Amino acid sequence: MSEKQAILDMEVCECGEKNVADAIEIFQNSSLPFKKAKKLVTECNKSCCRAALLKIYDMNQFGSFDFDEIENIIQQRLDRLKRLAEGS
Amino acid sequence: MQTPWKNLRAWLIKHQAIDNSVKEAYEIRRLDLSGLSLQSLPEEFALLESLVFLNLSNNLLSELPASFVKLSKLNNLDLKRNAFKTVPKALLQLDLGVVNFSSNELEDVGTLFDIASLRVCDLSFNHLSQLELDIQEHLNLRTLNLSGNFFKVIPQSIGTLVELQRLNLSQNMIETVNNSLTSLFELEDINLSDNKITSIDESFFTLGLEHVDLCANELRTLYLSHLEDLESLSLDENPLSYIELDESFAPYLQEFSCDSCQLSEFVPLSSRSLNSLCLSSNKIKVLPENISRYENLTQLDIDNNAIAHLPYEMTNMTRLQTLYVTGNPLDEASKEVIKVLHPDICDLNMKTGIEIEEASADDLTQMARLIGVLFQIEKDFSIDFDKQLAGITKLYAAEGTILLVAKYEGKVVGMVTMQRLISSAAGDYIGQIEDLVVDEAYRKMGVGSRLINKIRFIALQEYAYQRVQLAADMDNTNALHFYTRRGFRRTNLNVFHLNK
Numbered sequence: 178m179s180e181k182q183a184i185l186d187m188e189v190c191e192c193g194e195k196n197v198a199d200a201i202e203i204f205q206n207s208s209l210p211f212k213k214a215k216k217l218v219t220e221c222n223k224s225c226c227r228a229a230l231l232k233i234y235d236m237n238q239f240g241s242f243d244f245d246e247i248e249n250i251i252q253q254r255l256d257r258l259k260r261l262a263e264g265s
Numbered sequence: 266m267q268t269p270w271k272n273l274r275a276w277l278i279k280h281q282a283i284d285n286s287v288k289e290a291y292e293i294r295r296l297d298l299s300g301l302s303l304q305s306l307p308e309e310f311a312l313l314e315s316l317v318f319l320n321l322s323n324n325l326l327s328e329l330p331a332s333f334v335k336l337s338k339l340n341n342l343d344l345k346r347n348a349f350k351t352v353p354k355a356l357l358q359l360d361l362g363v364v365n366f367s368s369n370e371l372e373d374v375g376t377l378f379d380i381a382s383l384r385v386c387d388l389s390f391n392h393l394s395q396l397e398l399d400i401q402e403h404l405n406l407r408t409l410n411l412s413g414n415f416f417k418v419i420p421q422s423i424g425t426l427v428e429l430q431r432l433n434l435s436q437n438m439i440e441t442v443n444n445s446l447t448s449l450f451e452l453e454d455i456n457l458s459d460n461k462i463t464s465i466d467e468s469f470f471t472l473g474l475e476h477v478d479l480c481a482n483e484l485r486t487l488y489l490s491h492l493e494d495l496e497s498l499s500l501d502e503n504p505l506s507y508i509e510l511d512e513s514f515a516p517y518l519q520e521f522s523c524d525s526c527q528l529s530e531f532v533p534l535s536s537r538s539l540n541s542l543c544l545s546s547n548k549i550k551v552l553p554e555n556i557s558r559y560e561n562l563t564q565l566d567i568d569n570n571a572i573a574h575l576p577y578e579m580t581n582m583t584r585l586q587t588l589y590v591t592g593n594p595l596d597e598a599s600k601e602v603i604k605v606l607h608p609d610i611c612d613l614n615m616k617t618g619i620e621i622e623e624a625s626a627d628d629l630t631q632m633a634r635l636i637g638v639l640f641q642i643e644k645d646f647s648i649d650f651d652k653q654l655a656g657i658t659k660l661y662a663a664e665g666t667i668l669l670v671a672k673y674e675g676k677v678v679g680m681v682t683m684q685r686l687i688s689s690a691a692g693d694y695i696g697q698i699e700d701l702v703v704d705e706a707y708r709k710m711g712v713g714s715r716l717i718n719k720i721r722f723i724a725l726q727e728y729a730y731q732r733v734q735l736a737a738d739m740d741n742t743n744a745l746h747f748y749t750r751r752g753f754r755r756t757n758l759n760v761f762h763l764n765k
Contacts, residue, residue: 201722205621206715206719209711212522212524222546224481224501227480228436228459240752241752260392
């Protein structure tokens with residue numbers, strides 16, 4: 178498990194070049210539903226980081242952030258990409 | 266000499282899973298041993314024969330003691346985020362109802378589904394690419410989560426789970442929806458999002474599904490038919506350029522979403538029950554005049570298309586509460602239609618550039634006036650500008666307080682405050698939210714949500730308050746709904762005042 182600041186610094190969206198802290202800030206400054214708020218983060222219509230952003234969005238709605246869970250879901254995606262690149 | 270129970274009791278107390286009041290093993294029915302970096306469990310664990318619910322998530326377990334089989338009453342087992350590579354054999358002899366193996370390293374599930382009592386099974390985020398089941402039919406499993414694995418095809422063996430109601434196959438590598446699901450007559454809810462699906466077998470459309478999520482796939486065209494029980498369908502983020510509809514399709518559909526696709530034409534769904542329609546970010550140019558036949562529609566999202574004209578018939582859609590239309594080259598007549606419709610939320614009416622920031626001394630006068638707006642609603646308080654200014658000034662100077670304002674072009678249009686209390690229940694500081702108010706002209710623009718989100722984040726994350734709480738006027742139903750939707754839980758406490 179990483180320190181909270183290290184998790185806040187983790188990149189969550191490559192397209193929009195946003196880290197976890199950026200995503201939280203954007204969601205806090207928006208009252209839009211997820212589909213629209215997500216586009217503010219990604220600045221695109223792709224779905225690569227959808228699962229991680231949905232988790233952060235829901236946590237923001239309910240006011241409590243589980244940073245271990247955020248780290249886990251980002252790590253899972255990276256592991257998965259690595260595994261796919263290795264030809265799994 | 267220590268007895269096995271004394272050893273186990275000491276171990277459980279050390280890990281704060283029980284307190285000293287527990288004297289006997291049979292008293293323990295629920296146990297939370299999550300997040301303790303455990304690599305193994307003591308053999309004496311089997312003494313907990315009354316255990317019904319066991320949370321072992323977020324540890325480093327890769328096996329369970331053989332004596333686990335003695336936990337004959339265990340029904341709900343959470344093994345999320347551990348290091349299991351195989352399903353422990355001891356589990357197969359238990360009458361488990363719910364098991365969570367999410368985020369482990371399972372490459373096969375062995376004979377897990379031989380547990381006849383199993384009703385809910387979470388196998389998400391493992392290394393599964395196939396599902397080999399020896400059984401003919403599994404009559405109890407209702408919910409199965411296989412998301413985040415490596416399935417390239419929907420396993421044929423899923424067809425043996427004949428009572429399945431909810432199936433999550435999202436975030437796999439599935440390319441086609443084959444006929445494996447044909448025998449799942451009870452299936453109501455399926456999530457196939459984030460795959461690589463390009464085609465769907467026609468047998469899929471004969472199922473009794475109520476909720477279908479096909480977002481983020483590679484569907485280019487789609488022929489929709491039957492699915493007579495369907496209530497919601499999400500097709501967002503597919504490169505869909507054309508959807509053909511059979512007249513038999515989903516007569517009772519309530520929600521349809523096709524956000525960020527490539528549709529150039531409106532999708533003329535036949536359901537009169539539709540209450541939410543999202544066609545945002547497509548290439549649609551024309552809305553049909555008969556769009557008003559969706560008389561139950563409460564949310565319409567058609568932003569970022571190429572629509573120039575909203576049909577005047579839309580003014581008959583009296584239940585429409587939310588309308589997103591920005592990013593379209595709308596003509597003046599369309600703006601008149603929106604005026605007549607007057608939805609609660611419309612992005613055209615939203616003001617951009619409202620900023621949330623910490624209050625400065627210069628804002629206090631405007632804040633005192635805003636509190637007066639709040640007191641017009643709350644019968645317990647009376648408006649007195651001087652008192653409100655004195656109060657907000659004292660609050661501004663006090664330690665541990667947070668004052669946020671929403672500003673538009675330099676004017677304070679919303680505010681919220683929080684002050685620090687000490688809770689003996691929490692054993693630490695907590696935050697008391699007060700005075701959340703938004704100027705009437707700036708309501709329905711999300712200002713209140715942004716204020717509450719921001720102050721809650723500062724309180725819990727930056728000030729590390731153990732809890733935030735607030736009091737709301739029982740007659741202010743809007744406020745009660747607002748807080749409930751944002752995760753606040755209503756308590757049994759009432760507020761009493763004794764004035765000097």
